Amino acid sequence: MISINPKEISVSELHRYLLGSVGPRPIAFASTIDKNGNKNLAPFSYFNVFSANPPVLIFSPARSGRTNKHKDTYLNVKEVPEVVINVVTHAMVNQMSLASSPYEKNIDEFTKSGFTPLKSETVKPYRVLESPVQFECQVYDVKELGSEGGAGNLIFCEITRFHIEESIINEEGSIDQLKIDLVSRMGGNWYLRSDKNSMFEVDKPISSVGIGVDALPDYIRLSRDLNGNDLGKLGGMKKIPNSQDIEDVLSNYAGNFTVETARDKLNVNDLTLAYAILYQLNL
Numbered sequence: 001m002i003s004i005n006p007k008e009i010s011v012s013e014l015h016r017y018l019l020g021s022v023g024p025r026p027i028a029f030a031s032t033i034d035k036n037g038n039k040n041l042a043p044f045s046y047f048n049v050f051s052a053n054p055p056v057l058i059f060s061p062a063r064s065g066r067t068n069k070h071k072d073t074y075l076n077v078k079e080v081p082e083v084v085i086n087v088v089t090h091a092m093v094n095q096m097s098l099a100s101s102p103y104e105k106n107i108d109e110f111t112k113s114g115f116t117p118l119k120s121e122t123v124k125p126y127r128v129l130e131s132p133v134q135f136e137c138q139v140y141d142v143k144e145l146g147s148e149g150g151a152g153n154l155i156f157c158e159i160t161r162f163h164i165e166e167s168i169i170n171e172e173g174s175i176d177q178l179k180i181d182l183v184s185r186m187g188g189n190w191y192l193r194s195d196k197n198s199m200f201e202v203d204k205p206i207s208s209v210g211i212g213v214d215a216l217p218d219y220i221r222l223s224r225d226l227n228g229n230d231l232g233k234l235g236g237m238k239k240i241p242n243s244q245d246i247e248d249v250l251s252n253y254a255g256n257f258t259v260e261t262a263r264d265k266l267n268v269n270d271l272t273l274a275y276a277i278l279y280q281l282n283l
Helices: 011-021 072-079 090-099 109-113 228-235 243-250 259-267 271-282
Strands: 028-033 039-044 047-052 055-059 082-086 133-144 153-164 183-185 191-193
Touching: 028 055, 028 072, 028 090, 039 072, 039 090, 039 109, 072 082, 072 133, 072 153, 082 153, 090 109, 090 183, 228 259, 228 271, 243 271, 259 271
Parallel strands: none
Antiparallel strands: 028 039, 028 082, 047 055, 055 153, 082 133, 133 153, 183 191
16 A cells, blocks of 8 residues: 655645545536626535535635636635535536636636526526526635645535425435436546446434444454455344344245355345354354
8 A cells, every 4th residue: 555645746646646536526516606797607526515504515616726726616706705506417417517617707607518597596696407406505604725726715605595306306305316317526537427326225323223243253253255345234233133033034045055145135135144144154
């Protein structure tokens, strides 16, 4: 493993390592307006949601690593402290990329990229009609992280109104993660599409407390045939299956007793059967 002191490499090298390592990163497609009413639209992947009460988003239009100049987005929110953050879907990604071109300050990226400006309800900047979720925000703080090229500028935004396309809402009233079809940034020119081929579910241990990997018997915990995900699932069980549990689950089982079969059962979250198979293999 290589060890790097960030102070001993160039900013461009550090930037590549950071963006190649930290991802996928959500994209803030930020719409702002200057004091003269000129519209600006630009994407930023230094972005996330940081609070629900109050509802706060933070994104960072960093200084240019080449010229040390501020982004127009930063200059605009200093003049008019308002922004609309639009989410980016797969259907929008090439137009969004076009909007990131280094156009002059007076050029309207809505026009250049072909997006439709939609009047907001609580702020002056326009929403992007093509985005299925649009957050109108007041900017209440700007934290400058440095004065050299590559330095970030944290824009703290409190949501004042947001809009959701009805077609992406499921029967439970939540946003359907398969329908919203979000994209995110990876390193270099790479993006990630959040579709059913790339997403998977892991139950969150909000109220239940698992036994922990340390509670598993050594023949499981120290097995070279099981990986960290396998151990994590078994460690999430509420209790170690006893002999009766094992007998009950195996009474209806007619499959093979192999580590591969146990792992297959773990992949479909049949934890007790997976444990029972591993138990039988150790006898």
